[in-house]
Amino acid sequence: MSTRALLVTSSVLGENGQSIALANHFESRAAARDSVTVTKRDVVANALPHLDIAELGAWQTPADKRSDEQKALAAQSDNLLEELRASDVLVIAVPMYNLGIPSQLKAWFDRVLRAGETFRYTENGPKGLIEGKRAIILAARGGMYAGTEMDSQTPHLKSMLGLMGITDVEVVYAEGLNMGEAQRDAALKEAFQAIDQLVEAL
Numbered sequence: 001m002s003t004r005a006l007l008v009t010s011s012v013l014g015e016n017g018q019s020i021a022l023a024n025h026f027e028s029r030a031a032a033r034d035s036v037t038v039t040k041r042d043v044v045a046n047a048l049p050h051l052d053i054a055e056l057g058a059w060q061t062p063a064d065k066r067s068d069e070q071k072a073l074a075a076q077s078d079n080l081l082e083e084l085r086a087s088d089v090l091v092i093a094v095p096m097y098n099l100g101i102p103s104q105l106k107a108w109f110d111r112v113l114r115a116g117e118t119f120r121y122t123e124n125g126p127k128g129l130i131e132g133k134r135a136i137i138l139a140a141r142g143g144m145y146a147g148t149e150m151d152s153q154t155p156h157l158k159s160m161l162g163l164m165g166i167t168d169v170e171v172v173y174a175e176g177l178n179m180g181e182a183q184r185d186a187a188l189k190e191a192f193q194a195i196d197q198l199v200e201a202l
């Protein structure tokens with residue numbers, strides 16, 4: 001049985017991005033395995049606007065009652081949801097920008113975190129509706145934050161994934177990438193090895 005990976009990239013530096021180097025490594029290792037297929041989603045090259053009231057209104061309007069503008073707005077999210085649902089493993093390559101995720105990646109999450117589609121509100125709080133999916137986060141950072149209170153990025157990503165019901169989440173960190181060549185090379189080497197192991201296990 002094949003494993004379908006959705007590889008989301010979010011660096012503003014395009015192919016020069018260090019998180020893209022992690023994503024490219026994942027992709028090339030996955031390509032070496034017949035049983036893994038990779039679909040790519042670059043949320044910077046295909047940047048979405050901020051979520052606004054018009055788009056929320058489109059979601060809340062029954063499909064057969066939507067205006068042409070609302071149909072186009074709802075399609076943005078519908079298409080991304082379809083892409084997400086069609087995957088077994090969600091791989092997110094994410095740079096740390098100003099202690100958080102790139103706003104383009106937040107805009108993607110704003111489209112796939114949709115009440116009634118990927119989670120629903122219950123008397124006991126929100127319940128994720130995505131089942132049987134796991135996620136891998138490939139985190140590139142200039143400094144060192146993993147496991148410290150200042151790392152508000154990975155917990156945020158895990159919370160957003162958890163809201164949808166994706167609770168099986170592995171994180172590969174490449175940290176200290178702007179702390180000298182030796183640190184950068186060592187961090188990338190370690191991250192590539194971790195990715196090799198994760199791809200082997202897919």
Ligand SMILES: Cc1cc2nc3c(=O)[nH]c(=O)nc-3n(C[C@H](O)[C@H](O)[C@H](O)COP(=O)(O)O)c2cc1C
Binds near residue numbers: 013019096141144
């Ligand atoms: C606008 C901007 C903000 C950044 N903010 C942080 C930060 O808060 N913490 C950190 O460790 N690195 C920060 N960095 C460094 C990046 O995380 C690092 O260069 C990483 O490799 C970026 O991934 P990318 O090359 O795929 O874009 C920042 C870089 C940029 C361009």
